Amino acid sequence: MAKPLATVGILSIGSMGVGVANILAAHNYRVLTNVSDRSEATKKRAQANNVESVSTDLELCNQADYILSITPQRDALSIAQRVIAAATDSHFAERSNPLYFLDLNAVSPRTARNTAALFASSAPAVKVVDGGIVGWPPRLKEDGTWFCPGIVVSGPVHLQEAQPSGEDLARVLNVRHINDTVGAASGLKMCFAGIHKGFTALALQSLTTANNLGILSELQDYLKESPLGPQVEKSLPAMPPKAYRWVREMAEIAETFEDDGGFSREESIFRPMTEIYELVANGTELGKEQTDDRQRGKTAEDVARLTSAGIEKRKLKVE
Numbered sequence: 001m002a003k004p005l006a007t008v009g010i011l012s013i014g015s016m017g018v019g020v021a022n023i024l025a026a027h028n029y030r031v032l033t034n035v036s037d038r039s040e041a042t043k044k045r046a047q048a049n050n051v052e053s054v055s056t057d058l059e060l061c062n063q064a065d066y067i068l069s070i071t072p073q074r075d076a077l078s079i080a081q082r083v084i085a086a087a088t089d090s091h092f093a094e095r096s097n098p099l100y101f102l103d104l105n106a107v108s109p110r111t112a113r114n115t116a117a118l119f120a121s122s123a124p125a126v127k128v129v130d131g132g133i134v135g136w137p138p139r140l141k142e143d144g145t146w147f148c149p150g151i152v153v154s155g156p157v158h159l160q161e162a163q164p165s166g167e168d169l170a171r172v173l174n175v176r177h178i179n180d181t182v183g184a185a186s187g188l189k190m191c192f193a194g195i196h197k198g199f200t201a202l203a204l205q206s207l208t209t210a211n212n213l214g215i216l217s218e219l220q221d222y223l224k225e226s227p228l229g230p231q232v233e234k235s236l237p238a239m240p241p242k243a244y245r246w247v248r249e250m251a252e253i254a255e256t257f258e259d260d261g262g263f264s265r266e267e268s269i270f271r272p273m274t275e276i277y278e279l280v281a282n283g284t285e286l287g288k289e290q291t292d293d294r295q296r297g298k299t300a301e302d303v304a305r306l307t308s309a310g311i312e313k314r315k316l317k318v319e
C-alpha cells in the first residue's frame with residue numbers, strides 16, 4: 001500500500017499560491033492555509049480552490065509537513081516570524097520528521113540569508129530551503145497536462161531527500177536544486193525578475209510618454225514589427241494587479257545588484273523603478289485592479305492612458 005502524500009501549507013493564497021495549491025491538489029496532496037486574518041477576497045479564493053483553511057498558525061504547522069511561503073515581499077519576514085512562533089510554541093506537536101520551510105519569495109540573497117539565520121537562531125529544528133519561483137503560476141492546459149514554472153532552490157537542505165514525499169513534491173513542482181549556498185536561488189530569481197520587470201517598467205514609461213505626445217498608435221505600429229512588441233503587449237496588461245508587490249521587489253533587486261553584483265547605488269537603475277510601480281499602485285486607477293477581477297488595464301494602450309491620467313492628476317494636485 002502506497003504511503004500517504006505529505007500535507008503542504010501555503011502562506012499566502014494569492015495568484016501564485018492558488019496555482020501552486022491547484023497543481024498540488026491535482027497530484028493528491030492535501031493543501032492547507034491560514035486566512036483567518038486575511039481579506040474576504042482571499043478567504044473566498046481559498047474556498048473556491050478547495051484549499052483547507054485552519055484558524056491558527058500553530059494548527060497549520062502541526063498538520064503540515066512543508067510550509068511554502070509565497071507572499072508579497074513586504075510580508076515575507078512576518079510570515080517567517082509567524083512560523084517560528086508556531087514552531088516554538090509549547091503546543092507544537094512532536095514529529096518524526098522535521099517541519100520544512102520553503103522561502104519562495106522574491107527577495108534578495110541578503111534577505112534570504114537573514115531569514116535562514118533567524119530560523120537557525122530561533123527555531124533550529126525547522127529546516128529552511130531558500131527558493132524562488134521563475135515564471136507564471138501553475139495552470140491546467142487544454143491538453144490536460146499542467147504547466148508549472150521553474151522553482152529554483154538552494155542551501156544545504158535538499159528537498160528531494162526530505163520525508164515525507166520530498167522527491168515526488170520536487171517533481172510535481174518542477175524544483176531544481178542549484179547549489180548548497182543559501183541566497184543563490186533567491187539571487188537567480190532576482191536576476192530573472194530584473195530583466196522581466198525592468199523591461200515592463202521601461203515599456204510603461206515609453207508607452208505613457210508616447211500617449212502624452214499623441215503618438216501611441218504610431219509607436220505600437222513600429223513595435224508590431226519588432227520582436228519586443230509581443231512582450232510589451234503581454235507584460236503591461238499583466239502588471240497592474242501586481243504593481244503594489246513590485247514596489248518592494250524593485251528594492252530587493254536593487255539590493256541584489258548592489259550587494260552581489262558590485263554596482264554602486266548611483267549605478268543602480270532599480271531604485272527609481274520602485275517609484276514607477278508606486279505611481280501605478282497608488283496614483284492611478286490601475287492600482288484598484290485584482291488578478292481575479294480585472295476591469296481596466298487589460299490592454300497596453302489602456303495601461304498607458306490610465307498612467308497618463310494618474311500623472312496629470314498628480315500635476316493638478318501640485319499646482
